[in-house]
Amino acid sequence: MLTLGELERAVMEILWSAGAPVTARDVQDALAHRQLATTTVLTVLGRLERKGLVTRERAGRAHHYRTVASREDHVAELMRDALDAAPDRGAALARFLGSIPEDERAALRNLLD
Structure with missing residues (x-):
């Protein structure tokens, strides 16, 4: 059974609520109250991608992330x-x-x- 940690769930909630692909910076801004480093957000997004829950596409210099499923x-x-x-x-x-x-x-x- 695929389990998500608390921070992974928080990131997934942001992605599901966004309605459009978002950057790691967008996720970091949405979690500003946690004061997370950009590298932490990228690590979580990478884990979610490896779990098959998130995909990313390059758009300019940044990657945009979106959920695979609702x-x-x-x-x-x-x-x-x-x-x-x-x-x-x-x-x-x-x-x-x-x-x-x-x-x-x-x-x-x-x-x-």
């Missing part, structure tokens, strides 16, 4: 991975359904119909 696609993949790891998928699904609010169970019923 936030929803990523969450769906995590859910599939979690189910694949369960020895009893039915039991895991039952526990999951028992843990979510009724309105979300109703939404699932509607999607299944």
